[in-house]
Amino acid sequence: MRILVLNPNTTASMTAKIGAAARRAAAPGTEILALNPAHGPASIEGYYDEAISLAGLLGVIRDNPDVDGVVIACFDDTGLDAARCLTDKPVVGIGEAAYHMASMIANRFSVVTTLARSVPALEHNLHRYGLWARCARVRSSEVAVLELEEPGSDASTRISAEIARAIADDRAEAIVLGCAGMTDLAGRLSADHGIPVLDGVSCAVALCESLVRLGLRTSRLGGYAPVPPHKLA
Amino acid sequence: MRILVLNPNTTASMTAKIGAAARRAAAPGTEILALNPAHGPASIEGYYDEAISLAGLLGVIRDNPDVDGVVIACFDDTGLDAARCLTDKPVVGIGEAAYHMASMIANRFSVVTTLARSVPALEHNLHRYGLWARCARVRSSEVAVLELEEPGSDASTRISAEIARAIADDRAEAIVLGCAGMTDLAGRLSADHGIPVLDGVSCAVALCESLVRLGLRTSRLGGYAPVPPHKLA
Amino acid sequence: MRILVLNPNTTASMTAKIGAAARRAAAPGTEILALNPAHGPASIEGYYDEAISLAGLLGVIRDNPDVDGVVIACFDDTGLDAARCLTDKPVVGIGEAAYHMASMIANRFSVVTTLARSVPALEHNLHRYGLWARCARVRSSEVAVLELEEPGSDASTRISAEIARAIADDRAEAIVLGCAGMTDLAGRLSADHGIPVLDGVSCAVALCESLVRLGLRTSRLGGYAPVPPHKLA
Amino acid sequence: MRILVLNPNTTASMTAKIGAAARRAAAPGTEILALNPAHGPASIEGYYDEAISLAGLLGVIRDNPDVDGVVIACFDDTGLDAARCLTDKPVVGIGEAAYHMASMIANRFSVVTTLARSVPALEHNLHRYGLWARCARVRSSEVAVLELEEPGSDASTRISAEIARAIADDRAEAIVLGCAGMTDLAGRLSADHGIPVLDGVSCAVALCESLVRLGLRTSRLGGYAPVPPHKLA
Amino acid sequence: MRILVLNPNTTASMTAKIGAAARRAAAPGTEILALNPAHGPASIEGYYDEAISLAGLLGVIRDNPDVDGVVIACFDDTGLDAARCLTDKPVVGIGEAAYHMASMIANRFSVVTTLARSVPALEHNLHRYGLWARCARVRSSEVAVLELEEPGSDASTRISAEIARAIADDRAEAIVLGCAGMTDLAGRLSADHGIPVLDGVSCAVALCESLVRLGLRTSRLGGYAPVPPHKLA
Amino acid sequence: MRILVLNPNTTASMTAKIGAAARRAAAPGTEILALNPAHGPASIEGYYDEAISLAGLLGVIRDNPDVDGVVIACFDDTGLDAARCLTDKPVVGIGEAAYHMASMIANRFSVVTTLARSVPALEHNLHRYGLWARCARVRSSEVAVLELEEPGSDASTRISAEIARAIADDRAEAIVLGCAGMTDLAGRLSADHGIPVLDGVSCAVALCESLVRLGLRTSRLGGYAPVPPHKLA
Known part of the structure; x- marks a missing residue:
């Protein structure tokens, strides 16, 4: 199983720390792909940083389709709902x-x-x-x-x-x-x-693995309906 | 008084319609500046479009500081909280x-x-x-x-x-x-x-005018604390 | 536009102060009619005063039909619901x-x-x-x-x-x-x-003006259905 | 024990019916005093009637101090809070x-x-x-x-x-x-x-009797603090 | 009228004290049957004691059918819902x-x-x-x-x-x-x-007496549907 | 890792079905111990059955201390709080x-x-x-x-x-x-x-495994404080 653990800020040392924690928490056989966007705020502290980080965050998810689930590793669960419209693979926020x-x-x-x-x-x-x-x-x-x-x-x-x-x-x-x-x-x-x-990082890794293992995917009815293809171009 | 009425999608006909409605609702003497971002989704329908529109939306606010208040003219009140961290002028969502x-x-x-x-x-x-x-x-x-x-x-x-x-x-x-x-x-x-x-458009114009006229500005304590300057560079 | 600003207690100095505040808050061209009932409590402090002031308060509204909206200038919004059954003109409480x-x-x-x-x-x-x-x-x-x-x-x-x-x-x-x-x-x-x-006084004046200007009137369906004429005799 | 059962509308046949129900519900030895105000609405249907009935309702309570408890026999519990400021004897609404x-x-x-x-x-x-x-x-x-x-x-x-x-x-x-x-x-x-x-009538009679028998009186701290004497003059 | 006042713990001195309080609170003519289970915790302090006391508590109710109502005299209202499935006589918790x-x-x-x-x-x-x-x-x-x-x-x-x-x-x-x-x-x-x-003891006695006197019994529809006979064997 | 999956009713065919589902859901290396009490209701349908099953359910937990976590396999989460006072190992209800x-x-x-x-x-x-x-x-x-x-x-x-x-x-x-x-x-x-x-069975197994793997145990402060030893005798 391969889980994308996505730090939505651009501070690489923090991504490394988060990745290490995710690996400690993961079950044997789970591969952790710890990434952050190339551009965006160095830290997310409040509403504005959250908003500014979203384009980068969603870009990383779009660019890494070859994973089984996604963990959003910012405690305000930045972009959680939007990410769930982008993929039906489980997306779990650390908050x-x-x-x-x-x-x-x-x-x-x-x-x-x-x-x-x-x-x-x-x-x-x-x-x-x-x-x-x-x-x-x-x-x-x-x-x-x-x-x-x-x-x-x-x-x-x-x-x-x-x-x-x-x-x-x-x-x-x-x-x-x-x-x-x-x-x-x-x-x-x-x-x-x-x-x-x-x-939250270890909790989210465990929950994401659980959803993947149980075959539970994000609902496609209602608020998480898939984004129409022309909007992803 | 000058109110920025910001349609966060990029459909110009809709911006024009919204602008006309805002002008009908505005008090005499209020100037309505109806704008939309240059880039972003053509319509906002759900969480993903909302997230993708934010960078453009906040850019329009940053680029138009010479207004007395802002109306965000999308019914899900896209970016409302982030905008309030960017300026202490009143920001009102149409929802x-x-x-x-x-x-x-x-x-x-x-x-x-x-x-x-x-x-x-x-x-x-x-x-x-x-x-x-x-x-x-x-x-x-x-x-x-x-x-x-x-x-x-x-x-x-x-x-x-x-x-x-x-x-x-x-x-x-x-x-x-x-x-x-x-x-x-x-x-x-x-x-x-x-x-x-x-x-919502006419309601928001009236409420934004009211806040401006009464001298009420967004609180700088707590969740709407101003974005630190280095994060705006 | 003419707004009745109704102080439900009988203290004239307070009515004058409220009227002055309402005039400062009002848009150009809005006339403020600041009144209080002839009879009732000198101050409204709690449930009993509220109840005792209602007959006088509603009487002032009935006796001044020639207004575009009503502001109830007591912070517990005394009689707000009853007033909305009496007229479909906007009625706004300062609370x-x-x-x-x-x-x-x-x-x-x-x-x-x-x-x-x-x-x-x-x-x-x-x-x-x-x-x-x-x-x-x-x-x-x-x-x-x-x-x-x-x-x-x-x-x-x-x-x-x-x-x-x-x-x-x-x-x-x-x-x-x-x-x-x-x-x-x-x-x-x-x-x-x-x-x-x-x-609340300035907020209510601005909101009442806004409702009037937008042509929004109190709903006649449900809880604010008009009082039957025989009950007003 | 003597309970005032107060119908806040002025329809005597309804007061009689309510009084009979109260008597059927009351314990042996409880005297029911079923009254209605002399003036006010013939029926209470909605906010306005409620407001208009209050002066009469509170007057009946003031004029009948020689009771152990009060039941307000209108299902919207008209004037319940105000009545509790007027007396520390139990006041129960039928709603x-x-x-x-x-x-x-x-x-x-x-x-x-x-x-x-x-x-x-x-x-x-x-x-x-x-x-x-x-x-x-x-x-x-x-x-x-x-x-x-x-x-x-x-x-x-x-x-x-x-x-x-x-x-x-x-x-x-x-x-x-x-x-x-x-x-x-x-x-x-x-x-x-x-x-x-x-x-509600029988429920309220039983609850009012219970409060009286247990010696429980309305709190005098906070919202039900007694009305100052000069306001009762 | 006969009310079973059931202390779900096994401390007899406490049952006696509760019974005395219940008798002081009861109306003339009400007989109080104060009982506790033979087996179970000596005091109920938290979730575990509550769970452990239930079999004994329900047994006392089953063994004493000749009452008009039941008071459960533990402040966490132990077994209240279960007891209401066992009898349609009023069951009142002291909490x-x-x-x-x-x-x-x-x-x-x-x-x-x-x-x-x-x-x-x-x-x-x-x-x-x-x-x-x-x-x-x-x-x-x-x-x-x-x-x-x-x-x-x-x-x-x-x-x-x-x-x-x-x-x-x-x-x-x-x-x-x-x-x-x-x-x-x-x-x-x-x-x-x-x-x-x-x-709570005196409050519950009075409420239970009231429900009995008014002929109000626990609903048999929905969550309090009677336990099927074969489950009571 | 060893998880006790506890069916609180006494129907062995159901315990077997639940055990099979738990094994399908479990991670490699997790042993599932599927048990039910010897005595109690054959099915749990509503409040009474729940109450009657508790002594048996808690007995099974006490008698099987050699596990890493417990799943309570009844959808009303029977005895969940009581079980958490009995052990600080994770206890998860399927509901x-x-x-x-x-x-x-x-x-x-x-x-x-x-x-x-x-x-x-x-x-x-x-x-x-x-x-x-x-x-x-x-x-x-x-x-x-x-x-x-x-x-x-x-x-x-x-x-x-x-x-x-x-x-x-x-x-x-x-x-x-x-x-x-x-x-x-x-x-x-x-x-x-x-x-x-x-x-719920597969969800609870996965969550219980996750809590065990992350070393998260039930809090000993407040409502889940351990049962004093003398009460377990």
Whole structure:
């Protein structure tokens, strides 16, 4: 099985980190193709970056048809709906993946993301997916996405402090890390706080593999009807 | 006052029709600048077209800073959030505008849009705006967007039939027309059915003028924080 | 165009202040008729005052048929539904107007109103309008309505302190002032806090003018069906 | 124990019918005082009648302080909140009473009321009370309130037909009769359709008696804070 | 009238206390049969205890057919739905009873229960009943159920402190005590805090008596269809 | 990896069918242990059967500690919460599994289950999980659970007819089969109707394997806190 893990920003170090996490999560025999668009924003922090990254993101999917499924490795699930109109192969966003998985191991969870400007987009997704009622709160750590790429930054300390607040104040039973760039932090933070900490990249790889293995493909009726060929020219 | 009315698809006849409607709706002294991007989809029907139109749409806003407000003239409110990060001038989508206006003249309304593939995107917007509970149903007339541009099509007859069903089956007290290309049909359909029929283009122009006149600008706190300059280069 | 701006309490100084605000907000050529009932409560603070003011309020509407639209200038939108059964001219409440406008410039807003006893009525309205999900919190400043009429009161200082708490604690991106008597405070509070602060009187005047100009009238189907003539005798 | 059962319209035959139903429902030793205001609408059908009846309704409560509790015998629970600010004795509306009782004997219920114009007010109440999710549908039988007072009318036949539709189409497990004037029909309709049919008058009497017996009084904190004495003068 | 008041845990002192409270709440002429299963958990604190108690609980109902109604005296309304399939006599849970009663005397209430592990089950019930929107917060006092049976414990002091927090922080207008074992504390806590404090046992007895007296039985259509005889063998 | 697939009813032929489906769905190397309790109902159809099956179901989990995860193979997710208090190994219900998976390949889905009496329990689960908004409708096919075990029954024809209605009337984009006994029908029904048809057994096996592989365990904070040892004796 071959899964395209698509980082919609153009920061190659982050794509590499995401690819490594995806490979760790994948079942034996799954090949991970970790890519990012050639052009677009270096990080996705809020609505504008999301919009600007879409053409590149959809281009990568069109240019890599030889895969069994797609993971969109940005926590706001950038372009998820559009991608599902482009292919009936399973497309899974790392945000939705983490929310669904958290819902099966906890009554309620909190999200710890990067900047305050990203919070409303995540809240809108939670409403849309229907999982809003399962989320105690979406919290920002005020760690910028690219700080997560800097060796020696205190990013993980600040994220850890926000997790402590979520446990104390939100009655969260699990924590979802709200950025693909945090994928390598989940294990240690879970051990430190004694609470499940979910990383969307690994959750999405597992869910995408599952959909592929079960032969479940995106519906062609209604909102995900295929794009007419003349619009793809 | 100068309002940019932005049709995010590239069909010039539709832009002209929208511009004419906007001018009829505008207050004396308001100048309407009706534009569309040079590149992008000829019609916006569902998630993929929406995503593909965004770069062009945001480019038009960046290239026309000399306006007092912006109306996004596509009923799925394409790029609305991203545009609000780009400028603190009021940005109003024709979908949200019609929903807000309908909420002040009816207890509940139904939407009559073009194709079934567009329905989920509108439903998601209604959830997001919070006005879902005011909407009885989003109905598709199975009229494609570009059929609305063809002289002699029976599009308005099919839309009228769908309005009749909305009145009979949904207990709708008002009808919202779910496509910018239907802007010239509202008056006659309202007279024919004895029910308010709202056109988003005129609603959005009026709301955008109102926000400008009252000095209300998009918040710079939270989700609409301004895009950092280096990301606009 | 002629708009009846109806203060449902009997405090003439407040009616004058509201009328002045409405005139500042109105488009050129709009005449504002600012009235209050002869009899009824001097202030509307909670459910009982609301109920007691209704006969007077509806009487003023019946006695002034020669207008193009009506603004109900009490923040709990007293008698809004009943008024819409009495006339098909647009009737806009200042509460709903501010909520709709705030929804177009912010992802979420907080309301700062007068007394705690008024909070549940506003919360019920927000649920009813469907905009509850857009409101972070309805806060009371414990400023009584008539304190707003007293020269030299510290009312605006206490309201300002409550706005600061809404920004810090609610992640509010905009503030809605929850009393018609606060109409003259919005500009300065917005400047002081660097956040949009909405006054319902000006919002409602603009929305009412818009509905009139677009020819949109209250639906006669369903809940706003006209009152039978024998019931008006 | 003495319960004021207050019909807010001025139709004496209806007050008598309601009083008789209340007496049948009351526990031994409960005295029922069935009254209606001297002035106001002859029937309450929609928002306007509701508003116009309030002054009379609240006057009856003020003039009859020597009771242990109050039942408001109009299915849209006219003036319920205002009445609770006027006295801390239990005040129960027949609409809410029937909804609460139905929720304890059925997973979901449908309401069968009089005219279409009354439906939105009932839907708003259901939202407000929080019991919206328990209600499958609010249906109108197009029986006017005063038809229920006419001997020989076919009102009960039409209500019965609407109940049949609710069972077939709504998957209703119970039926709530949506008008105080239907109080004498519940028994026979329940037998005819093999489904619980709830009458609000008897439900409200039982709930009001229960609150009195348990010593539970309306909260004086928040929205039901007592009306200041100078406002009652 | 004879009401079975069923404590689903096996702690006889608690059954006695519940029975005494039920007798105090009952109308003259109502006989209270207070029972608990012979086998099962000594206290019900969370999902597992609930599940384990069900066979015993349903057995007591099957073994005591000679009653007019059933009260399930555990605040998470253990087995409520299953019991309603077993008999069409009214079955009332003390949790739902307190929520319904609180909704008629307060705009919003908070629940003060025992342990944090019990909170999600109560929140799920509130969602299910539809009354979630009326509940400000479910709070745990960290008083274990059996501590309430120990003479000299400081349980009531800790519960009282939690009530104070609910009034200050949740804007609660009423308090619901979230454990059958707290039934004897309601009166004093209400007096101490000047706020209605509801005990589910007395509320449920009154509601069950009301349903019996009004002849309202559990619906046999849909989810509460009777268990087929061969499954009861 | 070893997964306990637990059929909570006692019908061995159904357990065998479920086990076979689980093995088909499992990844290479996963061992499926398909069991049912020795005592309990032969089929689970509604609330009572659910309650009666719980002691047996939890006993099987306690008696089989040597597994890596548990699938509860009854579509109403019987005992899911209780099981999560008993072990921190992942426990996945087939109902929730199918809903989560369907949410990633369709905007909205309908459920086709067995009897009308089972519908409310599924609706309650959907509310609880938060996925209610994703479900267009829960439909009953009036096929009893054990009819699915009878060779030559027309069960699949009736289920197929209900799927056709869901596509036509509900605008469903995917179908979830609402009974473990339908596990062998999904493939053909999907092919026949050209729509994804999800079987909960295979979805749950894949999700449970994923949770195990990712090292995600049930939270021990809050509602799923471990049962104290003395309660397990």
